[in-house]
Amino acid sequence: MQHRPQRRQWGASYLFATAALLGTVQAFLLPFNTPAQPPPSLAKDSGLWWQQQRQQGRSTKLQAALAERPRSPSVTLDDSTALIEAETVALKPPSREEQARDWFNSVLSSREPNPLFHAATELGVGRLVDGETRAPTRKEEAWRFTDLSRVYSRKPGKAPAVLQPAQVALIKEKVKEHTLEVCEGRALVFVDGVFRPEFSPAGSVEGLKEEGVREGWKVGSIFDFTGEEQEELLREIEWSPEVGMRHTLAAGSLPFCSLNQACVKDAACLVVGERGEMAAPVQFLFISTSTEGEGGKEGGKEARVSHPRLVVIAKKRSAGKFVQSYVDIGEGVGLANACTTVRVDRRAEVQHLHANEMGGKGQLFDAVSVTTKKLSAYRNVFINVGGDMGRINLQATMNGTEGRVDTEGLTVSGEEQELDIHSYIHHLRKDGKSNMYQCNIVSGDSHCVFKGRMKLEPRARGVTADQLIRSIMLTDSCTVDAMPTLEVCSGDVDCTHGATVADIDENEAFYLQSRGIGRREARQVLMMGFAAQVYNQVPCERMRKRLSDRLYEVCPEVGMAESYEYLSI
Numbered sequence: 001m002q003h004r005p006q007r008r009q010w011g012a013s014y015l016f017a018t019a020a021l022l023g024t025v026q027a028f029l030l031p032f033n034t035p036a037q038p039p040p041s042l043a044k045d046s047g048l049w050w051q052q053q054r055q056q057g058r059s060t061k062l063q064a065a066l067a068e069r070p071r072s073p074s075v076t077l078d079d080s081t082a083l084i085e086a087e088t089v090a091l092k093p094p095s096r097e098e099q100a101r102d103w104f105n106s107v108l109s110s111r112e113p114n115p116l117f118h119a120a121t122e123l124g125v126g127r128l129v130d131g132e133t134r135a136p137t138r139k140e141e142a143w144r145f146t147d148l149s150r151v152y153s154r155k156p157g158k159a160p161a162v163l164q165p166a167q168v169a170l171i172k173e174k175v176k177e178h179t180l181e182v183c184e185g186r187a188l189v190f191v192d193g194v195f196r197p198e199f200s201p202a203g204s205v206e207g208l209k210e211e212g213v214r215e216g217w218k219v220g221s222i223f224d225f226t227g228e229e230q231e232e233l234l235r236e237i238e239w240s241p242e243v244g245m246r247h248t249l250a251a252g253s254l255p256f257c258s259l260n261q262a263c264v265k266d267a268a269c270l271v272v273g274e275r276g277e278m279a280a281p282v283q284f285l286f287i288s289t290s291t292e293g294e295g296g297k298e299g300g301k302e303a304r305v306s307h308p309r310l311v312v313i314a315k316k317r318s319a320g321k322f323v324q325s326y327v328d329i330g331e332g333v334g335l336a337n338a339c340t341t342v343r344v345d346r347r348a349e350v351q352h353l354h355a356n357e358m359g360g361k362g363q364l365f366d367a368v369s370v371t372t373k374k375l376s377a378y379r380n381v382f383i384n385v386g387g388d389m390g391r392i393n394l395q396a397t398m399n400g401t402e403g404r405v406d407t408e409g410l411t412v413s414g415e416e417q418e419l420d421i422h423s424y425i426h427h428l429r430k431d432g433k434s435n436m437y438q439c440n441i442v443s444g445d446s447h448c449v450f451k452g453r454m455k456l457e458p459r460a461r462g463v464t465a466d467q468l469i470r471s472i473m474l475t476d477s478c479t480v481d482a483m484p485t486l487e488v489c490s491g492d493v494d495c496t497h498g499a500t501v502a503d504i505d506e507n508e509a510f511y512l513q514s515r516g517i518g519r520r521e522a523r524q525v526l527m528m529g530f531a532a533q534v535y536n537q538v539p540c541e542r543m544r545k546r547l548s549d550r551l552y553e554v555c556p557e558v559g560m561a562e563s564y565e566y567l568s569i
Contacts, residue, residue, distance in 0.1 A: 096152075100135035103152045104128060104259060107305055110158050111263040116222070120238045124261030127240070133254045142252030145449045145481050146420050150389050151363060154303040154333060159192035159289060170329040171199055171287055178327055178357065180283055180540040186211075187283040188219065192306035193336075194266045195221035199287075208282070216276025217320065222267040222311075233269050236311045236341045237261070241369040241395050251422040251451075253367035253393045260307045260339040260367075267309040272320040272348070281321035281351070281539075284310060288362065291332025303333040303363065310340045314348040314376075323353045326386075328362040333388075338366040344376040346400065352380045355543065356419075358387030367393045374400030374429075381537045382409035384419050385550050394423045401429040409438045410534035412547070413446035413478075414554030420449040427460035434464075439531050440471040442478040443554035451483040454497070458490050467497035472504065472530055474523075474556055524548075524555050 094102065108128065113121045127133050136143045163171070171191060179187050179201060186208055189199040197205050205220075212218045218225070222233055240261065242254040268284045286308045314320040328334045336358070344350050356364050364387050370378050384390055396405045405425055413419045425434045434454065442448045454465050469482045482499040504526050512522035528535065528551065538544050 096137045096139070096149075097135070099152045100137050100148065103156060104135040104255075107156045107259060108262060110156070112158075112265065113263070114265050117234070117237065117261075117264050120234070120261045120264060123238055123240070124258040124263075127254070127258040128262065132243075133258055136252055136255050140252065141248055142250055142422070145447075145451075146391055147389070147418055147447075150418070151303070151335065154301055156305045156335075157291065157302045159194075159304060159306050163191070163289070167289060167329060171196075174287055174327050174329060175199055175201070175285060177542075178285060178325055180281075180323055180325075180543065182281065182539040183283040183323060184280045186280060187285055188268060189285045189287065190266070190268055190308060191287050192289055192304075193264070193286070193308040195223075195268070211279075215278055216274075216318070217270065217272040217278055219270045219282050220268075222269050225269060225271075229271060232313070233267065233271070233311050236313070236343065237264065237267060237309065239341065239369075241367060241393075251393045251395060251424055251453075253369070253395065256337050256365045257339050257367050260309060260337050263305075263307045263337075264309050265307070267311055269310075270312045270320065270322055272314045272318040274315045275317045276315070277319040278321050281323050281353070283323040283325060285325050285327070286336060286338065288326070288328040288334040288336045288358070290328055290330035290334030290359075290361065303335050305335045305337060308336055308338040310338070312340075312342045312350065312352075313345075314343065314350045315345045317347045318345075319349045321351045323355070325355045325357065326362075326364055326366070327357050328359045328387075330359075331361070333361045333363065334358075335363040336365070338364065340366060340368040342368070342370045342378065344370070344372045344378050346373045347375045348373075349377045350379070352378070353383070353539070354380065354392070355383040356386050356390050356392070357383075357546065358390065360388060360415075362387040364390045364392075366391075368395070370394070370396040370405070372396065372398050372400060372403045372405060375402050376400060377404040378406070380405075380407040381534065382407070382411075382421060383534075383538065383543070383547070384409065384411040384421060385413075385547065387417070387419075389418045391420045392422070394421070396425045396434075398425070398427050398429060398432050398434070402431045403429070404432065405434045407436050408534050408537060409450075410531050410547075411438070411440045411442075411448055411450070412531075412550050412554060413440075413442050413448050414444040414550075415446060416444065417446040418449075419446070422449075422451045422453075424453045424455075425465070427454070427456045427463050427465065430460055431462045432460060432464075434466070436465075436467040437533065438469045438482075439534050440469070440480060440482070441474070441527055441531060441551065441554065442471065442480050443474040443556060445475075445477045447479045447481075449481045451481075451485070452497070453485045453487070454495070455487040456490050456493055456495070460490050461492045463490070463493045463495070465493070465495045467495075469499040470530070471499070471501045472527070473501065474503065474554065520552075520555055520557055524552050527551050527555060 138144050175189055185201045185204050187201050187204055189196050208219055240257045242250040288306050290304050291302050326336055358364050372378055409421055411419050423436055436452050438450045440448045450469055452467050454467055456463050467484050469484050471480045471482050480501055484497040484499050486495055486497045504523055508526055509522045513519055
């Protein structure tokens, strides 16, 4: 009786163990089983059934609407993808390289070449098209401090074929205002790079011819020269600076010089014959017309581009003097893409005054190339005060022994101006002398750049070369980039270079104020003393008056808000 209950207990335990084992096997095989059949159809009176019916109705209406939608049989999926990609590219802003290239191509497409300059035109177009040079951008070393977007952001326009009466009146006013009395009426007027004798001072063209014959020189348009003289001038126009030079060492003159060659229509020329001597300088007044107004068709989105050209040749034992002035008329934007070539032969002397007095929206590019020979001398004074943007490149190559090159410059910038000078003096022979002095006065939100470079080759022994850049900052928001560089590859030389940056000394200003001079006038007096070395080189009272007025305009009432520590290098 006692054994039977034990057998029932063992049997129940066996059943429970078997059921647990089967459950484990079923759970293991569950992922490998076929999916279960869908449940039977829902009852019509259930809420889920009505929800399925509404969804099916929406799908049916959508399919019917898509079927009735008109479609173009010629448009495929590939065409739609290509169309979307094209629209995406069109909406994408162009890169800086594309913008620069498009601007150069636009200028080249609108050019009207003159048959006389066929060889120079082919050379300029060939360099730009064949890739010998390219449209510059800020990625290049020579242009990384210059904001070229001010140029490339505007559509280039051509100079007008016929001047309007209002433009004629403005040109006459500019000629009267900017003709220098030191030139004694010796002035030639070029409008958009083309000689316009009707705007020159009365009797100046005929008087220049008579005086030139008497003193041994000739001046005028290149069309006034004939024979060998004209061929010699054309060879100078066909020559370009920085050809074959590495772009890391170049000052960036070649691209815009090539563009000038490709688009040149006329050239101002001065030839001083052997032993000729000029009693007074000749003035070349280059006037650029600009777009009128800021809205409508022309507006601030278009810039009128002109290509002035100047060639000066001083032959053996001659002495030449000339003044080069740039101004503009109109309320719009005008760009003068100029190129200047000066050749100083053996024992010759040349004095050159270069003045940038463009208007508030004017723009100027000028590449000045100077070549000197044995015992020759070249002296230059730069006045760079005008325009929304100005870039001047000076390259002086000293090919003869005992030559001399002196260059002095004054830059006064205010508001949002961007004024830039790149100066390069290259010594190739021994016993040469050069001096580079630059004075910068910067105010407002303007940006001033000066890069001076002197290179002495191994054969340039016994050379004396001095370089000094002085800058004064009047506001906290202005910017100065001063870069003196000296590359000496020869021994037995005497070279110096340096740069200083400072602001006005408040103690000196207070001393002048204690003598009864107003605060702004005191600061202006100090600035005039700062620029006196270059200011005194200006031979014309009218230009001096304009310089002093410009200094007064950029001079702020108060000094800089913060005090800085300036270092000289």
